[in-house]
Amino acid sequence: MSFFCFFDIMNKSQGRDSMKIKYNLLKTEKNTKARFGTIKTNYGTYETPMFMPVGTKATVKSLSKEELKAAHAGIILSNTYHLWLRPGPDVIAHCGGLHKFMSWDGPILTDSGGFQVFSLAKNKKKDITEEGVHFKSHIDGQNLFLTPEKSIEIQNKLDSDIAMSFDECPPASASYEYLKNSIERTIRWAKRGKAVHNNPNQALFGIVQGGAHEDLRKYSAEETVKLDFDGYSIGGVANDGESKEDMYKAIDYSIPYLPENKVRYLMGVGEPVDIIEGVIRGVDIFDCVLPTRIARHGQAFTRDGKINLNNAKYKEDLSPVEEGCDCYTCRNYSKAYIRHLITTGEMLGGRLLSIHNIRFLIKLTEELREAIKNDNILEYRKNFLERYEKK
RNA sequence: GCGCCGUUGGUGAAGUGGUUAACACGCUGGUUUGUGGCACCAGUAUGCAUGAGUUCGAUCCUCAUACGACGCC
Numbered sequence: 001m002s003f004f005c006f007f008d009i010m011n012k013s014q015g016r017d018s019m020k021i022k023y024n025l026l027k028t029e030k031n032t033k034a035r036f037g038t039i040k041t042n043y044g045t046y047e048t049p050m051f052m053p054v055g056t057k058a059t060v061k062s063l064s065k066e067e068l069k070a071a072h073a074g075i076i077l078s079n080t081y082h083l084w085l086r087p088g089p090d091v092i093a094h095c096g097g098l099h100k101f102m103s104w105d106g107p108i109l110t111d112s113g114g115f116q117v118f119s120l121a122k123n124k125k126k127d128i129t130e131e132g133v134h135f136k137s138h139i140d141g142q143n144l145f146l147t148p149e150k151s152i153e154i155q156n157k158l159d160s161d162i163a164m165s166f167d168e169c170p171p172a173s174a175s176y177e178y179l180k181n182s183i184e185r186t187i188r189w190a191k192r193g194k195a196v197h198n199n200p201n202q203a204l205f206g207i208v209q210g211g212a213h214e215d216l217r218k219y220s221a222e223e224t225v226k227l228d229f230d231g232y233s234i235g236g237v238a239n240d241g242e243s244k245e246d247m248y249k250a251i252d253y254s255i256p257y258l259p260e261n262k263v264r265y266l267m268g269v270g271e272p273v274d275i276i277e278g279v280i281r282g283v284d285i286f287d288c289v290l291p292t293r294i295a296r297h298g299q300a301f302t303r304d305g306k307i308n309l310n311n312a313k314y315k316e317d318l319s320p321v322e323e324g325c326d327c328y329t330c331r332n333y334s335k336a337y338i339r340h341l342i343t344t345g346e347m348l349g350g351r352l353l354s355i356h357n358i359r360f361l362i363k364l365t366e367e368l369r370e371a372i373k374n375d376n377i378l379e380y381r382k383n384f385l386e387r388y389e390k391k
Numbered sequence: 392g393c394g395c396c397g398u399u400g401g402u403g404a405a406g407u408g409g410u411u412a413a414c415a416c417g418c419u420g421g422u423u424u425g426u427g428g429c430a431c432c433a434g435u436a437u438g439c440a441u442g443a444g445u446u447c448g449a450u451c452c453u454c455a456u457a458c459g460a461c462g463c464c
Contacts, residue, residue, distance in 0.1 A: 056426055077425075115425040138427035169425075207425090238424035247424090267425035274424070289426040296429050297422090312419070342429095350429070 021162060021203035021230050023048075023263045023284070029372045033255060033282035036372040039075075039263060041107040041161050042201060043099075046074035048263070048284040049368050051275065051361040052109060054292065057082045058092075058102040060358070061292050062351040065104055070328055071359040072366070074106060075162070077287045080154050081113035081120075081146070085139055089157035097159030109287070110160035112151045112193075114207070115268070118169040118239070128168060130185065148189040149196045156199040163197065165190040167207040167235055172242030179211050183220045190227055203230035205265060208254045211236060212246035217253035231263035234283070238268040248277055255282040272301060272364055272388065276381050279368045286365075291357030296350040298342040301360040305388050309353065314339045327359035328352075 022040040029035065039046050053060045053068060056079040060068055068076065078098060083089065095101040098108055117126060117133045127134040132147030151166035167186040170179055190206050197204050206229035210216030224232060234254045237247045251266065258264055266283040269275065275286050291301065298310045302322040307314075309321075320330035321338065329338070329352040341349030371380040 054426065061426080079425085082427085109425095111425050116427085119425090120427060164425080167425095233425080235425070265425090270424040286424095288424050290424050293423060293426060293430095297431095298429095299423085308421080310420085345429070347429085 020201070021263060023231065023261060025260055027372060029377050030375045032280045032377055034280050034368070034372045034377045035282060035284065036369050037284065039107075039285075041075075043105060043107045043161065046107070047369055049275075049279045049365045049372075050074050050285045051358075051365045052077045052285060052287040053358050054287050054289045055102075056289075057086070058098060060354075061296070062347065062354055063292075063358070065102075067328065067355055068104075068358070069106075071355060072362050073358065075109050075285070076104065076106065077109045077111060078102075078158070078160065079111050079113070079116070080151055080158070080164075081111075081116035083110075083158060084113065084146075084154050085137060089154045093157045093159070099159070107161040109162040110155045110158055110164065111267075112155070112164040112166040113146050114151075114164070114167040114235075115169050115239075117146065118171070128185075130188075133168075148193040152193040152197050152204075156197065156202065159199065160202060162203045162205060162231065163199070164233065165193045165204065165206050165229070167209060169236055169239065170209070170211070171240035172211065172236070172246060173240055174211065176211075176213060176216070179209065179213065179216055183209050183216060183223075187220070187223045187227075190224060190229075194227055194229070205229050205231040205233050205263075207233045207235040207267070208258075209236045210250070210253070212242070212249040212253075214249075214253045217250060218257055221254050221257035225257060225259060229262070231265060232258045233265040233267050235267045237266065238270055238274070238288075244274070244277075247274065248281065251278060251281045251283060258282075272361065273385065275361065275364060276368065276384060279365075279372075280377055280381065286361075288361070291361055292354045295353030295357050298339075298349070298353070300353050301357050303384075303387055304390075309335060309339045309342050309349075311339075321353070321356050322360070325356065325359070326363075327356045329356040329359075 019042055023037055025035055025037045027036045037048050039048060052075045053073050054077045058078050060076060083092060092098055092101050117135055120138050132145055134143060134145050137144050148166040152163060155163035166189050168182045170182045186209055194204060206224040206227055208221045208224055210220045234251055237250045263284050264282060265285045266278045268288060269278055269286050270288040270290055278286060299306055299308050300321045314335040317335040319335055321335060322330055333352055338349055338352055371377040
């Protein structure tokens, strides 16, 4: 990489608006906390509620950017931990930042790596200290040390539009005492991360923890909000087999303490039903691996519930995955063909179902927006659930 | 025609005179929520070619029959 090339990249970077995320609350539904608004970014303005496809390693698995755009994707998510290991933040910086590297001309949110510490090192040795976390690489087992500062520095280099604070993501089964200490530490980490954050184009979000405990969520939210982030997430949900009730409690106990004029992001969720429940409770954006993961295992979201294309009953079914769906997959392929691809292990099968599942969740958020505008989200939920859960 | 060997589920096959016939694949379901893991979990032969016999008891021993492989005329 020549000096001139690097210089060119610097100019491009500085040529941007230097605008962090701006959230405009446009309407709050009359009967619930559900809200509709817009997120203004350097790459355009997007409406909430929004679902973000997950592209951990700088790719939404198996999908091209055209396919993501066709599914109406707005922000996509990528991951600090994975990109730190491969190809490394310096490589991505030299390639012009994450957008240019992966040819995505839309906004990107980078997760901090906090969740990977939890998920990669689950049941394995990890050492969480005040300074940071020692754990082992899933690739070659080498010892790694991730700190709040390091996570933010990497995200600065990746040049994502939204960076996440480095938090501890304790399992749902963690004790009250553990959670309390964990929250205190996460708040100290949030402060340290914010102190080194210096990318003028990049927003920084704080993360609320506290399990399903009302006082802990309140405390975590209030202390995090004091640090004045550009947006706030509710973390520590949808992990370790927690109940849906606990997930909804975590939301309910956090939302009242988050400012109205900032984005609220429920991390890692999810299932269609959980997205609806989240929106009703005041959440703006979601991300989840489910649409792409279940797709690779042959399953699809539909209005009539989740279906499994492995099932023998689809062997000769010429209908699309979901009747009336506007996605590329449903406009072009039958269940019979996709079942054939899935059962024979052909990669097109997972791709086609990923396209459908992502479009399904994005369309769900589009409909939720409309419902908020029309003050009828409770009716929307009722109708959706009646059909989705009947069997 | 004679001799010899063999016949276990959808498939490839292990195995034993005595409670539930190994394993793999396939098949049939299910699971997956800030993606190490195209993964994980469960079910899948009331029966071991057919008939008779020996035995307290046979898929396993004996005999006959059917089918198949090989060798000899």
